[in-house]
Amino acid sequence: MTDYVGLTWDHPRGRHALEAAAARVGAGDTLRWEVQPLEGFESAPIDELAARYDLLVLDHPHLGDALATESLTPIDELFDSALVAAWSTAAVGPSLASYRMAGRLWALPLDAATQVCARVPALVPDAPRTWDEVRALAAEGLVALSLAGPHAFLSLCSLAVALGDDPGRGADLFDRETATEALSLLAALSATAPAGTSGLNPIGLLDRMRDRGDIGCVPLVYGYVTYSSPRVAFSDAPHAGGRIGSTIGGTGIAVSRRRTPSPEVLEHLAWLLDPRTQTAFIPAHDGQPSAAAAWDDEGVDAAASGFYSSTRATIDQSWVRPRFAGYIPFQSAASAVVRDALASGRLSAALDDLQSLYSSARSSSPGVFA
Template structure:
């Protein structure tokens, strides 16, 4: 009997379809046992990979870790296990840059099992009195002012991690430019975020998207959120539920890409079995079937475009497809995650008005250049 151990992050969007897959997959592979454990959302996005890779065969992780994974060859590349036709299928079935986000140094280190980006959300029963869904920053501020006159609020997840994600969405980052985010772009983005934050629920500073959405469905005081990573689960639930929409920016471009990949630890003793199971989980057939039914948010474009999938989720996928298809893929070089962690509290401080944009911009661009130099040095040594 072969036993595979996997590590998910602790939300039904991730573990729901993984747990649901074990019995049907074992029915096809009776000599296989599968066990999934869970870790926190923070550990998923910012925790260390090393200990997990020692203990598990399969790991669901955040794509910016790809730089570290590739440089240390911490996971098994999928390329030798896929035909050219299968590679083309995944490339064509990618939601936005999801497939590309798990590639580095000419190899594919993971498969896109889940796709997400920053989108807008709202309580349809509350928004109806204010008109249509905002499509510009001016619309958002107008809605926020009218909502405040009624004692209601906008919402904006502003814990440091999400504050940094907001800056990446609105700051026009240039991965290979002289400046990662110019002072003019930083000033514009931080000004917009301060405008929104001033009209947002006082709890926003302690919210990530999940806390924000939990508040929205449990209370009647947050009408609309312009930017936060989407969660299909809040669209699928019974009333009160949320509806989702494209972000209120020109052409919906720039919404930060999120989602999750599934990779196989280089230390696994069951390489082929783990690869085969990952391919099953990411197949278009499972992604638009059992994966969605169990609360998952698939990485497959076919699932996002499926009429049945959208009918069962109040058009979550169709309503946000424009945003994710034009979403922004953040850098994935080794060291970017360290840069992100260091920058996040400084961005939150700038949005709160405690740090000047000039101070933030100077530090951010200097630290980003250092992260690139460190990555180049690491590559030259290797």
């Protein structure tokens, strides 16, 4: 008998389904899940975690560090190629593709999420479809931005994507003209946001929308199906005349090099990705599935107050972040620069600082750059 330990994040969406399913591991093996707060999930060093845990729930930007430190076992070394191919075609949007790097698959997408628009229908009856419509709502004091932690930078990236850019795919972080327009719009929106919202993470924003009703709309916030209700509605993120701009998040289950998983544990992981599990078990335990079969299921969608059908186009078009070693601290530093720019109005200087941070992080990154 072997005791396996996994690490996930401390939220019903991150833990309930995994904890409920752990009892299914057979043949005498046990699987126990420990949790860390959302902020730790976003920033903890992957090599330290991989030395302590057998299974890790992580986000795709950690892959650069994971490859540089050789912390993970490739998924395609553990599972049959036909099964991996089936998972690839079954996943919604780039939720599985975001875990591919250097020709290998490094995690299984248990959970799919991206930035979408959240609103209180009592205050904002119709979802804003464009950024011009968001600007009009902001003039009424109804719009808040997701700026805490890494989210200020991710909001800037998503807006740049909506304006036609593809950040971080070369030596320049942004197209300067596009980034100037995007940052200027964020500054205008933040100037009219309800007091006290700039320091709230996505969960805090959604809690306040549900409980206080003084935020009418957050145009870019990571979708949490557990909040979807008649009081808080989700819809596709706004566009600027072209592609919807949104940065994919979600989580995948990775296998550390700490221990080779037993056939029973591998069977358990495959069961978690099975379309039937994704459509029934995962939603029933507060999870947010990654399988398109679940997103397209009318019963699953109805139980979630239309969350999946209302945001499907956004996740299908969502942007995948760079995944080089050192990206996570770069993202944190870049987000602080964006927040300072929104508070001070130093937009041009902030774009210079962002480029400097990016160039430094890129030049010092070992291994694969993606």
